[in-house]
Amino acid sequence: MTETTPTTDPIRLLTSLRAIREYDGRPIPDPVLADILRVARWSGSARNDQPWDFIVVRDRETIARLAGVDGSAGFAAGAPLVIVIALAGGLKLRESYDEGRVSERMMLAAHAHGIGANTGWFSPTGGAAVKEMLAIPEGKWVRSMVAFGYPATTGRPGKPDVRKPLAEIAHEGRFGEPFGTE
């Protein structure tokens, strides 16, 4: 089951975030959006470069167009809020790492309010289309967005949440030595 109940247990907040891809029609309240952006602003980045711009899209028609460009953002067509991330610095690994960090923080901020979110990806041609659509300048790089919305309660049941067992991914001291804390 997806878990979207707000929680004050920080570890539970961090372990219970799931990708939510189907939303009901309710808009995101302004104070929640303010929290999401405040959290984004305070995210860490390599050398504190803060290589990001956030384009907040709430116009439903524009969101439907964003969902339709080449990539994997089609799920977001009915979302009430999309934040497109424009990165300085081009297609580099470090910026991609920072893009992941700030996306994760925004999704956690939404989750703290019981709101679901998911990353949508653009192909290179899709990203170019988004740049034109949102008037994003030449020097910026657009590869992803985050869609937000209250989870649909009438959608098809989600896939079961699966993760590899800790014994398979955690190693003690060197690769291949079983990790023994739990």
Add this chain to the structure above:
Amino acid sequence: MTETTPTTDPIRLLTSLRAIREYDGRPIPDPVLADILRVARWSGSARNDQPWDFIVVRDRETIARLAGVDGSAGFAAGAPLVIVIALAGGLKLRESYDEGRVSERMMLAAHAHGIGANTGWFSPTGGAAVKEMLAIPEGKWVRSMVAFGYPATTGRPGKPDVRKPLAEIAHEGRFGEPFGTE
């Protein structure tokens, strides 16, 4: 000022994480390490690939050697805990995005317990040295680690926390339109 007090306010947890690079000597309690790894395990990844292995290093001599390889991990020489991330899939943007996501979650999990953390980077030659040091197999890619520790209270005062104003990085509807929620 750095902020490392545990908090039950999730938004405050998310806005108050700072990079902590100086640690006192105390070890990280096992239950905290278990929480960090549990949070890492439940992190999201593209297509739920979970492209990561975590090598938990608590041996002080090994940590000092990790801090000494080519890169920017020198700050970690006195840390009581380092988690090296080994990624499947090679030097790709998507894996780097996921590496950022899982690193951010681990740092937030530590922060929830009042423990500081910071990312250390390896150069390509540094990463190769780490792979050999920790017996990480050929197919994996190592570019970063996260160091953890209780913040030193006697270190030099940190740099003031600065972030760009929201008005500079948030745009409404299209790039260049001022965002108006706050």
